[in-house]
Amino acid sequence: MRILTVTLFALMFAMGAVARPKDEAPQYKTAEAKHFTTAEGVELSPAFVDYFYAELRNELTKAKLVKEVIGEGEAVEDAEAPKSLVISGTVVEYKKGSVVKSALIGFGAGFRSLKMDADVVRRSDKQNLCVIHVHVKIDPRWNEKIMAKGAAHEMVKEMKKALADGSKTVSTEATKPS
Amino acid sequence: MPLRGTLNLSIAFLSLGAFSGVAIQSAQADEPKPKPENTITILPGEPVAPQKFERSPKFWIVDITDRSGNPQPLLVMKERGGVFLDKQPTAIVKDALEQSLKAANLLASDAASADLVLRVYVFHFGLASGSLLDFFGKVEFSTMVKNPKTGESLEVKAVGTSIANGAMRKKNMQKNVEENIEGALRDATRNFLRGTQLKEAVASLSKSEVVPAAAPIPAEPMKPQPR
Numbered sequence: 150m151r152i153l154t155v156t157l158f159a160l161m162f163a164m165g166a167v168a169r170p171k172d173e174a175p176q177y178k179t180a181e182a183k184h185f186t187t188a189e190g191v192e193l194s195p196a197f198v199d200y201f202y203a204e205l206r207n208e209l210t211k212a213k214l215v216k217e218v219i220g221e222g223e224a225v226e227d228a229e230a231p232k233s234l235v236i237s238g239t240v241v242e243y244k245k246g247s248v249v250k251s252a253l254i255g256f257g258a259g260f261r262s263l264k265m266d267a268d269v270v271r272r273s274d275k276q277n278l279c280v281i282h283v284h285v286k287i288d289p290r291w292n293e294k295i296m297a298k299g300a301a302h303e304m305v306k307e308m309k310k311a312l313a314d315g316s317k318t319v320s321t322e323a324t325k326p327s
Numbered sequence: 328m329p330l331r332g333t334l335n336l337s338i339a340f341l342s343l344g345a346f347s348g349v350a351i352q353s354a355q356a357d358e359p360k361p362k363p364e365n366t367i368t369i370l371p372g373e374p375v376a377p378q379k380f381e382r383s384p385k386f387w388i389v390d391i392t393d394r395s396g397n398p399q400p401l402l403v404m405k406e407r408g409g410v411f412l413d414k415q416p417t418a419i420v421k422d423a424l425e426q427s428l429k430a431a432n433l434l435a436s437d438a439a440s441a442d443l444v445l446r447v448y449v450f451h452f453g454l455a456s457g458s459l460l461d462f463f464g465k466v467e468f469s470t471m472v473k474n475p476k477t478g479e480s481l482e483v484k485a486v487g488t489s490i491a492n493g494a495m496r497k498k499n500m501q502k503n504v505e506e507n508i509e510g511a512l513r514d515a516t517r518n519f520l521r522g523t524q525l526k527e528a529v530a531s532l533s534k535s536e537v538v539p540a541a542a543p544i545p546a547e548p549m550k551p552q553p554r
Contacts, residue, residue, distance in 0.1 A: 203457075
C-alpha cells in the first residue's frame with residue numbers, strides 16, 4: 150500500500166514537471182489582428198469578416214500565444230515592437246456548397262469550403278515570420294459564422310506550431326466540426 | 328346580383344380586417360417588455376490607460392449621437408423574453424470614455440478649457456449576428472476630434488468586439504450578454520484611446536495650433552522723393 154502511495158506521488162510530481170513548460174511566459178508581447186480582406190469573387194457577407202476578426206482575437210487570447218491581443222490600429226510602444234506580431238490575411242476562395250449533393254452523395258460532397266491565407270509579420274522590421282494557408286469545410290446546412298470559428302481555431306493552432314518550429318509556410322485542411 | 332357581390336366583398340374585407348387585427352395583437356403580445364428581471368446594467372469597469380501623447384491635451388465630450396438606426400436601442404436581444412439595457416447606449420459610451428479620460432487626467436473641466444472637443448457618433452452597440460453557438464458583442468463608434476481654436480477636425484474610428492459563450496438558462500444568458508457587451512465596450516474604449524488614429528489626430532491638430540503666424544514684413548524706410 151505504502152509503495153503504491155509513493156509511486157502515485159512520484160507520478161503526480163512527474164506529471165507536474167511535464168506540465169510546467171506549458172505555463173511559460175509567451176514568446177511575444179502583443180499581437181494585432183487585422184480585418185481580413187476578401188479576394189474578388191468571394192461572396193461572403195461583411196458581417197463574416199467582422200465575426201472572423203473577433204473570433205481570431207478570441208482564439209489568440211485563448212491560445213496564450215502572446216501576452217496581450219490588441220485591437221486593429223492600436224499603438225505599441227517602440228520597445229515592444231520587436232516582440233510584437235501583426236496578423237493580416239485574405240479570404241481567397243469561398244464555395245457555398247450544396248445541401249442536395251451533401252444529402253444525396255455524402256462523404257463530404259457538397260460541403261461549404263473556405264480558403265484563407267494569413268501573413269504573420271514582426272511589427273518592428275515587417276519581417277514575415279510565417280505564412281499560413283487554411284482550408285475549412287463544413288456541412289452546407291451550418292451557419293457561415295461556424296466556418297469562421299473553425300477557421301480561426303485552425304489558424305491560431307497552425308500559427309502557434311509554426312512560430313514554435315520556426316517554419317515559414319504552413320498549410321492545413323480541416324473539416325468542421327472535427 | 329350586384330348587391331350580393333357587394334355583400335360578399337364587404338364580408339371578405341371585414342374578415343380580412345378582423346384576421347389582421349388578431350395577427351397584430353398576437354405580434355404585440357410577443358413583443359418583449361422591459362422589466363427589472365430582464366434589464367441589465369452595463370458598467371465601464373476598470374478605466375483604460377490611454378497612450379502617451381507628446382503634449383497631454385485636455386478633451387471634452389461635447390456631444391454624443393446614436394447613429395445606429397436602431398428603433399429600440401435599449402433592446403439588445405429579442406429572443407427568450409428579451410434583454411434590455413437600463414441606460415441609452417450613448418450614455419453608456421459617454422460614461423466609459425469620460426471615466427478613462429478622467430483617470431488619466433485628460434478630461435477638461437468644461438468645454439471652454441478643453442484643447443480638443445470630441446463629438447461621438449455611435450454606430451453599433453450590443454449584440455451583432457454571430458454563430459448561434461455564442462454571443463458576439465460589438466461596439467462601434469466614430470469620433471470627430473476638433474480643435475476649437477483653429478476649427479480643424481479629424482475623424483477617429485474605434486471598434487470593440489467580444490465573444491462570450493452561449494447559455495441555456497435565462498439567468499446565465501443575461502449574465503453572459505452583460506459580460507459580453509462590457510467586454511466589447513472596454514475593447515472599443517481601448518481601441519479609441521490607444522489607437523494610432525487618435526495619436527495622429529492629436530499630433531496634427533496640435534501642430535496646426537503651434538504654427539506661428541506669418542512674420543510681419545518690416546516696413547521699408549521712406550525714400551526721399553526726387554524733385
